Amino acid sequence: MRLRPTGCGVTLSTRPLEAGEAAGAARRAALSFGSQPDEELVEQWRARIASGQVIGAVDDGEVLGHCRVTAVDHWFGGRRVPTQHIASVAVPPEHRGRGVASALMRALIIDGQRAGLGLSLLFPATTRLYRKLGWEHAGALQSYRLDARRATVGGPVMRAVDGDGDWAAILACYERCARATTAAAVRDDELWQRRREAPYAYVLPGATAGTVDAYVLFAHAHAPGDWQYTIQVEDWAATTADGLRAVVGLVAAHGTVGKDARFRDGVPDRWSLLLGEPDVRPDGGMFWMARGLDLPTAIACRGFPPGLSGTATLAVDDPLLDAASGPWRLEVAAGEGRLTPAADAEVMLDARAVGPLFTGFRSPAELAVAGVLLRGSQEALAWLTGAFAGPPPTLVDFF
Numbered sequence: 001m002r003l004r005p006t007g008c009g010v011t012l013s014t015r016p017l018e019a020g021e022a023a024g025a026a027r028r029a030a031l032s033f034g035s036q037p038d039e040e041l042v043e044q045w046r047a048r049i050a051s052g053q054v055i056g057a058v059d060d061g062e063v064l065g066h067c068r069v070t071a072v073d074h075w076f077g078g079r080r081v082p083t084q085h086i087a088s089v090a091v092p093p094e095h096r097g098r099g100v101a102s103a104l105m106r107a108l109i110i111d112g113q114r115a116g117l118g119l120s121l122l123f124p125a126t127t128r129l130y131r132k133l134g135w136e137h138a139g140a141l142q143s144y145r146l147d148a149r150r151a152t153v154g155g156p157v158m159r160a161v162d163g164d165g166d167w168a169a170i171l172a173c174y175e176r177c178a179r180a181t182t183a184a185a186v187r188d189d190e191l192w193q194r195r196r197e198a199p200y201a202y203v204l205p206g207a208t209a210g211t212v213d214a215y216v217l218f219a220h221a222h223a224p225g226d227w228q229y230t231i232q233v234e235d236w237a238a239t240t241a242d243g244l245r246a247v248v249g250l251v252a253a254h255g256t257v258g259k260d261a262r263f264r265d266g267v268p269d270r271w272s273l274l275l276g277e278p279d280v281r282p283d284g285g286m287f288w289m290a291r292g293l294d295l296p297t298a299i300a301c302r303g304f305p306p307g308l309s310g311t312a313t314l315a316v317d318d319p320l321l322d323a324a325s326g327p328w329r330l331e332v333a334a335g336e337g338r339l340t341p342a343a344d345a346e347v348m349l350d351a352r353a354v355g356p357l358f359t360g361f362r363s364p365a366e367l368a369v370a371g372v373l374l375r376g377s378q379e380a381l382a383w384l385t386g387a388f389a390g391p392p393p394t395l396v397d398f399f
């Protein structure tokens with residue numbers, strides 16, 4: 001795709017990188033993210049290029065920057081919404097500050113909308129770059145820490161995973177959990193392969209044979225010079241009250257040499273619901289960002305609260321994506337939504353408001369106070385609040 005000049009007069013085009021460009025991609029990635037510029041890294045980028053995931057910004061034949069782009073479904077309201085993942089955005093120091101990354105992102109916005117992806121998601125190392133282009137914080141990836149000796153909640157005892165049948169049940173347990181949350185990813189085989197490498201895996205069998213009500217995958221992590229270890233929870237899920245108590249109770253069972261557990265969950269976390277005191281402490285995390293792309297698809301694919309019905313008209317001030325601007329008529333009934341063209345709009349959104357409104361990370365009132373929901377009656381905002389309400393938008397898989 002040919003792009004207009006950047007602020008510095010550079011005219012960039014974007015295209016998928018080719019096999020012979022893997023070493024350059026690895027160099028840019030190493031320079032940008034501090035990884036080791038070795039043959040293993042080149043091999044990793046060669047594989048990504050071969051699967052068409054790496055898009056470069058090119059000026060007169062020279063690749064000035066690149067990023068990884070993939071399409072992944074995420075659960076919203078119990079249904080799957082196709083999204084664009086952007087990761088590993090890298091411009092080497094000699095080309096920074098000339099608008100290369102911005103030009104690349106502008107091209108991806110148009111590509112993503114044309115591909116029928118509802119939203120674009122990314123983990124930002126800097127907010128400003130993405131915010132200027134319509135992404136906004138739309139959910140959390142949050143880690144917590146709990147002292148093992150304070151995790152005494154009782155609960156049934158989990159057992160070690162035993163074979164492929166248990167793993168099939170773990171995948172099903174994850175999906176039941178993910179469907180009931182906001183924004184969890186539909187995981188692919190590669191991610192599950194990595195999860196299966198966890199040194200320890202435990203399950204709580206369910207009432208029906210071949211099912212589990214909970215699982216925990218973890219490793220032991222030692223700080224230098226510390227004889228005790230941290231239970232590094234790599235993944236967990238629970239679909240019942242017994243399951244949740246079993247997961248937290250497993251941490252307590254480590255409470256001699258295993259001093260604490262580090263785990264990921266939404267904000268607020270669920271483990272705190274079982275504890276008598278506020279012993280779960282936040283321990284690192286970040287807000288991820290979302291941007292609206294193909295809005296009719298995003299609305300048609302997601303689920304809405306089953307008991308809610310009604311309509312609102314809205315428009316989006318999106319200078320980078322005419323196709324998203326509207327005005328639109330949003331109709332919700334029987335758990336489903338539809339976005340169709342309208343004559344005019346009561347609610348006016350800045351492009352940045354779309355991501356956090358869609359995920360429910362920010363209420364319309366908060367977006368209005370921040371100046372990104374530009375106009376709308378109290379009645380319309382109250383209805384939108386209910387339409388997009390749900391569990392806290394959470395990603396636990398960094399990409």
Ligand SMILES: CC(C)(COP(=O)(O)OP(=O)(O)OC[C@H]1O[C@@H](n2cnc3c(N)ncnc32)[C@H](O)[C@@H]1OP(=O)(O)O)[C@@H](O)C(=O)NCCC(=O)NCCS
Pocket residue numbers: 032033065088089090091092095096097098099100101102103123124125126128129130
């Ligand atoms: C971040 C990075 C991709 C930006 O690339 P770039 O081509 O220099 O970006 P642009 O010239 O398009 O800058 C666009 C905006 O991003 C912001 N930005 C760029 N670099 C920034 C930095 N280091 N810190 C804070 N903001 C920055 C600027 O606000 C700029 O807007 P401005 O016009 O108001 O100044 C590049 O510095 C890089 O590769 N860094 C290391 C890896 C990294 O952090 N990647 C991002 C992962 S999410």
